[in-house]
Amino acid sequence: MQAPPRESMLDFVQQLPKAELHVHLEGTLEPEHIFSLAKRNGIELVYKTPEEVVAAYDFHDLPSFLSIYYAAMDVLRTEDDFYELAMHYFQRAAAQNVVYVEPFFDPQAHTSRGIAFDTVINGIARAQQDAAASLGVESNLIMCFLRDMSAESAAEHLEMAVGHLDKLIGVGLDSDEKDNPPSKFAEVFARARDLGLKLTMHCDVNQKDILEHIGECLDLIAVDRIDHGVNALQDDALCTEIARRGLGLTVCPVSNRFVVQNLTGNEIRDMLARGMKATINSDDPAYFRAYMNENLMALVEDADFTKDELMTLTRNAFEVSWMSDERKTDYLERLEQVQ
Numbered sequence: 001m002q003a004p005p006r007e008s009m010l011d012f013v014q015q016l017p018k019a020e021l022h023v024h025l026e027g028t029l030e031p032e033h034i035f036s037l038a039k040r041n042g043i044e045l046v047y048k049t050p051e052e053v054v055a056a057y058d059f060h061d062l063p064s065f066l067s068i069y070y071a072a073m074d075v076l077r078t079e080d081d082f083y084e085l086a087m088h089y090f091q092r093a094a095a096q097n098v099v100y101v102e103p104f105f106d107p108q109a110h111t112s113r114g115i116a117f118d119t120v121i122n123g124i125a126r127a128q129q130d131a132a133a134s135l136g137v138e139s140n141l142i143m144c145f146l147r148d149m150s151a152e153s154a155a156e157h158l159e160m161a162v163g164h165l166d167k168l169i170g171v172g173l174d175s176d177e178k179d180n181p182p183s184k185f186a187e188v189f190a191r192a193r194d195l196g197l198k199l200t201m202h203c204d205v206n207q208k209d210i211l212e213h214i215g216e217c218l219d220l221i222a223v224d225r226i227d228h229g230v231n232a233l234q235d236d237a238l239c240t241e242i243a244r245r246g247l248g249l250t251v252c253p254v255s256n257r258f259v260v261q262n263l264t265g266n267e268i269r270d271m272l273a274r275g276m277k278a279t280i281n282s283d284d285p286a287y288f289r290a291y292m293n294e295n296l297m298a299l300v301e302d303a304d305f306t307k308d309e310l311m312t313l314t315r316n317a318f319e320v321s322w323m324s325d326e327r328k329t330d331y332l333e334r335l336e337q338v339q
């Protein structure tokens with residue numbers, strides 16, 4: 001059977017109303033925006049043009065990505081900067097028919113530079129309200145802790161968030177995973193659960209001790225979702241348990257191709273075959289130069305994904321999202337109307 005032409009698949013991908021569950025707002029900072037914020041805040045950059053910035057995106061593993069990533073976000077200083085950061089992402093989401101988002105932000109990456117927690121979260125929350133009203137993009141925010149910082153720092157930031165619980169739906173864990181297992185944050189995550197927050201954690205691809213980390217996420221933390229989690233496929237018992245619990249896995253194909261040189265197309269198919277709720281996401285789209293639709297099209301073009309498979313992945317994202325059941329039903333009905 002002949003595969004449908006690229007244009008018809010692109011049209012289908014565009015038409016699908018989509019949910020994104022793994023996107024770091026700091027990872028949506030586009031090179032042009034780095035320049036305009038640097039100018040407004042009187043910051044001298046080592047790069048002369050946005051093109052030079054993109055040319056420096058020579059990631060080959062997680063640490064090489066993180067060093068450029070943290071350096072760039074120094075241009076984010078004021079509440080308006082964070083508002084713009086989030087709003088620019090929501091505008092791109094709307095243009096790609098991404099209708100629902102659970103974005104991450106990393107407060108410690110900003111408080112460690114002397115930016116107040118409230119400055120960050122208030123700017124993002126204001127953009128969320130405006131995006132829902134003016135773009136029709138709904139969202140619920142997830143606060144991530146940097147796992148290469150201490151558990152004490154994570155606990156302090158969770159307490160800073162207590163006055164903002166109306167702005168948060170969950171907590172996550174990201175940054176450099178090596179020797180920073182989920183167990184390091186068990187107390188912080190238990191406290192977050194007590195505060196009524198949902199729990200997710202990165203189990204990044206091909207990290208040291210990754211199977212132990214996934215096991216801890218399930219047995220010790222009792223996460224509500226896993227970010228990445230592709231390596232679970234190496235252990236049948238983990239796969240069975242993830243499927244039994246109906247846990248979502250937020251897979252990021254183009255990000256994986258950048259940092260582990262593999263689009264993980266076969267792995268995503270394997271997850272679907274095992275009844276695991278895989279979803280497709282962009283992770284840090286400004287850095288990997290691919291938002292949601294580019295990730296879906298990468299699976300079409302480089303791994304021959306079909307419309308049925310894309311539909312299943314998109315349906316999974318709404319199903320494992322943390323929105324209300326009522327909103328979920330509404331979005332799923334809209335999705336099923338797409339031919």
Ligand SMILES: [Zn+2]
Nearest residue numbers: 024174202283
């Ligand atoms: Zn991520």
